[in-house]
Amino acid sequence: MRIVFVGILTLLFGMVQAASGLAMTSETLVLIPKEEKSFTTGLLFTLYSMGAGLSGFLSSNFMELNLINPKWSLFGTQMSGYDGLLLIFGTMILLMTDTLGLIPSMIEKKLLLHGFLKAHD
Numbered sequence: 001m002r003i004v005f006v007g008i009l010t011l012l013f014g015m016v017q018a019a020s021g022l023a024m025t026s027e028t029l030v031l032i033p034k035e036e037k038s039f040t041t042g043l044l045f046t047l048y049s050m051g052a053g054l055s056g057f058l059s060s061n062f063m064e065l066n067l068i069n070p071k072w073s074l075f076g077t078q079m080s081g082y083d084g085l086l087l088i089f090g091t092m093i094l095l096m097t098d099t100l101g102l103i104p105s106m107i108e109k110k111l112l113l114h115g116f117l118k119a120h121d
Contacts, residue, residue, distance in 0.1 A: 002077070013090050020097045024048075059085055 032040045062068050063081050068088075070081045 005077070006083075009086065009090075013086065013093070016090065016093050016097065020093050023097060055089075 028041070028044055032044075063085070066081075068081045068084045072079050072084065074083075
């Protein structure tokens with residue numbers, strides 16, 4: 001039963017991460033100025049990859065220093081520190097995806113979809 005639970009969580013986490021990656025890429029391409037598109041895109045995705053690497057480094061140090069409780073329970077199911085990391089990262093990805101609605105170009109697209117604004121020529 002536990003393997004099914006972990007599998008479902010992993011699948012849901014992957015789906016949210018994929019949606020987040022698509023949203024970030026499309027928003028990035030909208031905001032980048034046309035004259036510096038290749039340099040800016042390269043720099044952005046280099047920093048994005050560096051952040052992913054730093055995340056792994058910090059996670060391993062959190063586990064090594066026992067900053068995340070190694071044994072805990074959720075709804076009566078025993079969890080480990082790795083489950084805690086998955087929960088933390090999943091929550092942060094959901095928050096990051098949700099805050100994309102606060103970016104001005106996304107708000108404008110929503111208003112266009114609902115007919116509150118007229119498209120610019």
